[in-house]
Amino acid sequence: MRGRFLNPRAYYITYESSISALECVDLSTKREYPDSPVVGVGGVVIRDGRALLIRRGSPPLMGEWSIPGGRLDLGETIPEGIQRELKEETGMDVRVIELIEVFDRIFRDSDGRIQYHFVIVDYLCECRDGEACAGSDVTDTAWARENELPRYSLTEAATRVIRRAFTLAASRNLAKSPQA
Numbered sequence: 001m002r003g004r005f006l007n008p009r010a011y012y013i014t015y016e017s018s019i020s021a022l023e024c025v026d027l028s029t030k031r032e033y034p035d036s037p038v039v040g041v042g043g044v045v046i047r048d049g050r051a052l053l054i055r056r057g058s059p060p061l062m063g064e065w066s067i068p069g070g071r072l073d074l075g076e077t078i079p080e081g082i083q084r085e086l087k088e089e090t091g092m093d094v095r096v097i098e099l100i101e102v103f104d105r106i107f108r109d110s111d112g113r114i115q116y117h118f119v120i121v122d123y124l125c126e127c128r129d130g131e132a133c134a135g136s137d138v139t140d141t142a143w144a145r146e147n148e149l150p151r152y153s154l155t156e157a158a159t160r161v162i163r164r165a166f167t168l169a170a171s172r173n174l175a176k177s178p179q180a
Contacts, residue, residue, distance in 0.1 A: 032059075032115060032116060033114070033115060034116070037104070037118065038071055038116075038119070039071070039118070039119050040105070040120040041070070041071075041078055041081040041082045041121050041122075041123070042067040042085075042123070043067070043068055043085065044122060044162055045090075045092065045094060045127050046166060048143070051143070051144055051145075051146070051162045052068060052090065052092075052142075053068075053141065054067070054068045055138060055142075056138065056139070060105075064155075067122060068089045069082065069120070070089070083096065086125065089134075089138045090134075090135060090141055091131065091133045092131070092132055094125040096123050097125060097172070099122075100122045101160070102120065103119075103120055104120070105120055124165050146163060
């Protein structure tokens with residue numbers, strides 16, 4: 001059956017298919033050197049006038065400060081993915097509120113090949129329960145005021161998204177503590 005399709009990765013093989021299991025193509029998504037972009041989700045939590053930041057414990061951006069989030073799993077809605085990622089990375093239960101931005105992150109290796117390609121969907125979130133603590137692939141957490149962002153050496157995209165989150169949170173009156 002080889003050569004039956006021009007691009008076998010473009011076809012979904014059903015259980016009823018005449019193609020044997022040995023000929024099926026693994027359609028799982030690879031993060032590194034992917035066959036197609038990977039959807040990433042992020043949640044910006046603003047509380048007490050500060051944004052929650054995490055220090056990444058794995059590539060890409062290992063050791064760098066960023067927005068909590070990660071890869072969207074198959075069958076998961078965007079809000080479900082954000083809630084899961086923030087719970088895993090920070091221990092916090094969040095309510096997903098409003099879209100902030102969608103953008104690409106493309107990393108090339110020294111040979112110019114695409115090593116990582118993410119389409120990232122970032123949302124403003126509100127903490128429902130929990131205190132931030134480093135979990136899963138996070139090595140540290142921090143709360144930063146908008147004027148403190150430069151000291152964390154965030155990427156240009158993360159800084160832009162967090163600044164927009166501060167504006168959205170202020171317009172929704174979310175920047176105050178839930179106890180206030």
